[in-house]
Amino acid sequence: MDAVKKKPRGQGVPYQVKLSCVFMGLGQLFCRQFTKGALLMLLEVGFIFFLVFAGVDNIIGLFTLGTTEGVPIMGIEGDNSISMLAWGITTVFLVLLFALAYYANIKDVIYTAREMAKGNRVRNFFESCQTLLNKKFYFLTLTLPLVFVCIFNIMPIVFTALVAFTNYGGEIVPPKLVSWTGFQSFRVIFTMSEYIGTMGKILAWNILWAVGSTFLVYFGGLGLALLYNSACLKFKRFWRVFPMFAYAIPSFITLTGFYFMFCDSGPIVGLLKDWGWVSESFTIISYDSKWSLRLLGFFCCAWIGVPSVMFLATGILSNVNKEMYEAARLDGANGFQQFLYLTLPFVLFATTPVIISTFINQFNNFSIFYFLRPETVYAPGYFNANSSDLLINWMYNLTVENRLYSLGSALSLILFAFMAVFSLIAYVTSPAYKKEDTYR
Amino acid sequence: MKKGKIICIALVLTFSVGVFAACTERTGGGTFTYEELMAKFDGEIEQNATIRVLDNQMAIETGHLQEVLDAFNERYAEYNVNAVDANMDQYVDLEQNGPDGYGPDVLYQANDMLMRYAEGGHVLPLPTEQLEIAEIPQTVMDVYKLETYGLELYYGMPVAQQSTVLTYRKDLLPENWESEWDDNENGIPDMVETMNDLYAYSSQVRQESNGDRYGLYMSLVDQYFNTGYLLSFGAYVFGDTHDDIGLNADGAEVGLNLFRDLAGALGSTCISQNATTQVATYLTNSAGTAFCTIGTPDWLTTFQENLTATYVREGMAQEEAEAAAKENLVIVAPPRLPKDGDITKELTDIEEETFAPTTMGGVNAFGISSYTKYPKASLAFVKFVSEYENLRWRSEALGAVPARTDLAEELGGVSEILSGRVSEGLIYMMPSTRDTQYIWDPLSSLFNDVATDNTTRAVPVYTTAELLKGALDKLVTDIRSAMAVGVIS
Incomplete structure (x- = not known):
C-alpha cells in the first residue's frame, strides 16, 4: 500500500x-x-x-x-x-x-x-x-x-x-x-483579623438572609396566588389590588416608611409602649438591634417581594391542567397532597430560574438594611459594618464611605465567585434543567 | 498546533513588553519655589472668565450667595468676569470631579475637608501677602497651613469659625427661674450655665410632660458636638504624630460617663442623626417641644425663621414676630461641666465645682481648586469675600461667626463669645489632615453604643470607669485599623 x-x-x-x-x-x-x-x-x-x-x-x-x-x-x-x-x-x-x-x-x-x-x-x-x-x-x-x-x-x-x-x-x-x-487586597481580607472576622459573620448572615428571604418571598407569593385562585374567594379583583399597591410603590419609599414606623420615635414602638405591651426600653431599630432589625428586614422583604411572585404564580397556575386535579381527587388525594404532588412540582419546574434570580437578588439586596438602618454605625466585632449589614452593604461602606476601592473590588470578586458557583450548581441540579421534557 | 504556538508567542511578547514597561522608573513632580507656585496669580484678571463658586446650603437658600456673586460681577465688570453658583452638592468630591473638570473653581469648606484636598494637591496654596489676614488669630490660620516643598503654605482664606454653642428659648424659661434656677444670682439661668442644672432641668421636663417635651434636645450620635465631652477631660485627637491618638487619654472616660448620663436624660429618640433636623421644629414650634439645643451658631438663622413663622401662625404681625423670635432665641456658651464629671449631683458652688468645657471647632474657608482655568479671577473672588465689609455682610446674613477678631468684637454676641473661647484655648481645632476622616464613623459608633447603654439596653454594659475606658480603647483601635487599611489599600 x-x-x-x-x-x-x-x-x-x-x-x-x-x-x-x-x-x-x-x-x-x-x-x-x-x-x-x-x-x-x-x-x-x-x-x-x-x-x-x-x-x-x-x-x-x-x-x-x-x-x-x-x-x-x-x-x-x-x-x-x-x-x-x-x-x-x-x-x-x-x-x-x-x-x-x-x-x-x-x-x-x-x-x-x-x-x-x-x-x-x-x-x-x-x-x-x-x-x-x-x-x-x-x-x-x-x-x-x-x-x-x-x-x-x-x-x-x-x-x-x-x-x-x-x-x-x-x-x-x-x-x-x-x-x-x-493579591494584596485579598491577603488583607483573608489575613487581617478585623476583615476575616467581619467577613465570616456577614457571610453567614448573608446566606441565612438569602435563603430565608427567598423562601419567604417565594412561598408567600405562591400561597397568596393559591388563595386568590381558590374558588371560594369572592371579589378576587378587589383583593388583588392590595398586593399591586405594595408592588407599585418604589421600594425605597416603602422602606423609608417602614423605618419611620418602627424607629424609636415612630408610632409602632410608641403605641406598644403606651399600651404597656412592651417595656420602656423596648426598641426595634437601635445600635444593639440585631435580630429585631433582621426580622423587620424579613418582613419588609416579604412586603416588597411577595406580590411579584404572586403575579408570576397566578399566571402559571392559570395554565395548570385541571384534569390532573380531577384525577387526583378521584384517587382520594386531599388538598395538601394535590398541592405537594401536583401544584408544587409544576410551579417549581416553571419557576426554578425565578428562584435562582430571587436568591441572587436577595443575596445582593442592598436597599433593605441601607434604609432600615440609615445611621452609619459599626457594631462591636465588626469592621466598618453592622450586624444587619449584608456583604453588599459592607462593600458599600468600604468603597463609597471609606473609599477603599481595591478592597471593595476584591470583595466583589469573592462575591461574584460565590454567586456564580451557587447559581450554576442550583440550576444544573434543578428540575428545570434535569427534567426538561417532563412538562412538555 | 501552529495557532496555539502563535497565540502563546504573542501573549509572551505582550506580557514581556508589559513587564518591561512596568519596570520603567516613576518620576515625582519635582520641587518648586514660592515664586513659582504663586506665579499663576500674577498679572491682570483673566478676561471673560466664568468661575463656579461652591458655597454652603444656607448661603444658597437665603439668597446671600447670589447677592455676593452679583456684587462681585459688578465690581469686576471691566474684565467681564462671571462668577456663578457652582450648583453642586455642598460635599462635592473635588478629588473625583476636579481632574475631570466638573469641580468648582472656588469652594467654601471646613478645614478638615479643604486640607484633605490640600494634602492631595487638589487646592492651590494662596498668596497670603495679598490677603487680609492680619486680624485673623494665628491658631485659626494654622489650621490651613501645610508644609509643601519645604515651604509653609496656606491653602484657605479663613472666613468663619464653627464651634458648639447652646441655643435656648427665653420664653420657655420657667416663670420662677430667677428664684429657683439662678443659684449664683448672676442673671443667667442655671440650666443654660451648667450641665448639672441642664441635666436636672431636662429630666424634670421629660418627667412632667410624660416624655412629650424635652429640656435639651440634640443628636446623641453627632460626633462633632459630643467629642467635646472627651476633649474637656483630657482627650485629644492626634498628638505630634498620627500614631499618637489620644481619644482614650486618661480622664476621657470621665467625659464619656458624663455623656452617658446625659443620654439617659435625653432618651432614645435622640440617638439618631434625625434629631439634628428635628430640633429645628422642636425648638420653634408653638408646643415648645424642646427648650434648648447644642449646635453651631449658624443654626440660629433657621431657628429664627421657623419661630417667626410659628408666631405669625399664632396671630402676630410679621415684624412683631421677627422681633419676638430674635428676642426669644438666645445663644450662650456651652454649659460648664463639673470637674468630677458627675452631672447627676446638685452643685453648691458653680465657680468652684465647674469649668468651661473644651469643644470641637473648625474653621470654614474659601479655597481655590487646582483645576481652575482662572486662578486670578478665583483669587479676586476670595479677596472680595474676605474683605471686612463683605465678611460682616456674610455674618449678618448667615449668622456666621467671623474668623477676624476685630469683626467679631464689633459684632459682639455669639461672635464675641466664640472668639473669646478661641483666645482662651477652649476650642479644639478639628485636625486639618486626611486622617481625620477615619475618626468620624468610629466616634459615631462609640456615642451610639454608650447612649444606647443608658437608654434602651436591657442590661447596661458600661457601668464602671474601666469599662468606659475599654470602650475608648476600642475606639482608638478601630481608628488605627481604618487608618492602617487606608494606607495598605
Missing part, C-alpha cells in the same frame, strides 16, 4: 489568501472585490494608526499605570492611573475585536478563492451586503448588542476586577500613581 504523501503546508493555498494574511483586504482586491478590499485595508490602516498614536501607549499604560505623578497645583497633569487602566482595557478589547475581524477577513478570502477555483462568479460588494442582510441577518442583529454588552457590561466588570489587584483607594487616589499589588 502506497504511503499517503503528506501535502506540504502552504502548498495549494491560493495567493489571495496569503496576501490577506499579510494585510487585510489585499487578497480581496486580487479577487476583484475592490470595495470590500479597500474597506478592509482602510480598517487595518486605521488600526495601525490607532496603535501608533494611542494603542501602544494605552497597553503600556495598562502595565505601568503611569510613570509621571501630576502636580495639579502647578498645572502639571501627570498620568492618571485610573484613566490609563480604563484606556488600557479598552485597547485590549479593540485589539481582540480587530483580531476577530482579521480572522473573518481570512475566512472570507478563503471562501472567495474557493468559489473562484470552482469557476463561480465572485460576489460584488452589493451582493455581499445583500447576503449579510438576508442569509446572515442573525449575525447583524446579534453583533450590535454584543458590542454594547462588551462596552457597558464586560469592560466595567474587567475594570472592577483589575482594581482588586491594585492599591487604588485610601491614600492612593490620583494624582498619586496607583500600582499593581497582586
